[in-house]
Amino acid sequence: MPRTSDAGGATRRAGVLGHPIEHSLSPVLHRAAYRAMGLDWEYDAHDVTEESLPAFIDGLSGEWAGLSLTMPLKVAALPLVDFVEPMAKLVGAINTLLVQPVADGRQLVGANTDVHGIVAALHEGGVQEADAGVVVGGGATATSALAALGRLGVTRPIVVVRSRARAGALVRAATKMGVEPRFVSFEDAPHYLSRASAVVSTVPADAGAGLAQALGGSGGTLSADAVLLDAVYAPLDTPLGAAWEQAGGTFVRGTRMLLHQAGEQVRLMTGREAPLEPMSEALDQALQSR
Structure with missing residues (x-):
């Protein structure tokens, strides 16, 4: 396939910002997409802190198509854009910044593709709709998970947190979304996990290990549905995921969310559907080499 740039002939640019950023797999996914689409675009990782973010964004030239953002920049970038898309406004975080040309210069648009990524990953697991759902964790990704479960029909999700006081942003977002979360402790979580049709864990693997142990010790059997x-992908197979499969449930790795949220970013930045298959193959190869 011949490679193309933008209408003006200049190579377009995009990238991922964060601190630290060396671990990011976004360059692997986006570059694979550009190769498959025949686009002569650049995509690099940039080490950017909250303090240096305003200057970086202010320096974006017309060759830039957009940025991927990691935490804590997903929140820090909100006041720096001209327009925030409705879902991102609800969630209170943007993981995508689009640079759009307008008559008098440019417009910066904030979007959130994490919600799309979670919904698409759950679809892969067989969940098309759900009435009982659980979110483990209370941070920014948990808020996106809450929105994703809402899309699937869960209006009264269970949220597993160690401290409700630290989940203020999630509570505010839930109110805007029209969902009514019930907060429970990690100790009580296995009871609700065993009754849910869709669960999204957003905590680190070691934090989920305690839940895995409790789930395995409960003697319960999960439906394959x-x-x-x-949502984590280091390690690929988490203790909670292993316990879930051992109990009979279906486990979806966090890399599937990563793939689909990146694919939606590619679509937003290029205006074309993302080539998910070559992106997935490149991701698998990168993970195998680590």
């Missing part, structure tokens, strides 16, 4: 998406 019970789907767990573990």
Whole structure:
């Protein structure tokens, strides 16, 4: 396939910002997409802190198509854009910044593709709709998970947190979304996990290990229709995921969320559907080499 640039002939640029950023797999995914689409675009990782973010964004030239953002920049970038898309406004975080040309210069648009990524990953696991759902964790990714479960029909999700006081942003977002979360402790979580059709864990693997132990010790058997998406992907197979599969449920790795949220970013930045298959193959190869 011949490679193309933008209408003006200049190579377009995009990239991922964060601190630290060396671990990011976004360059692997986006570059694979550009190769498959025949686009002569650049995509690099940039080490950017909250303090240096305003200057970086202010320096974006017309060759830039957009940025991927990691935490804590997903929140820090909100006041720096001209327009925030409705879902991102609800969630209170943007993981995508689009640079759009307008008559008098440019417009910066904030979007959130994490919600799309979670929904698409759960679809892969077989969840098309759900009435009982659980979110483990209370941070920014948990808020996106809450929105994703809402899209699937869960209006009264269970949220597993160690401290409700630290989940203020999630509570505010839930109110805007029209969902009514019930907060429970990690100790009580196995009871609700065993009854949910869709679970999204957003906590680190070691934090989920305690839940895995409790789930394994409960002696319960899950239906194959019970789907767990573990949003972390280091390690690929988490203790909670292993316990979930051992109990009979369906486990979806966090890399599937990563793939789909990146694919939606590619679509937003290029205006074309993302080539998910070559992106997935490149991701698998990168993970195998680590």
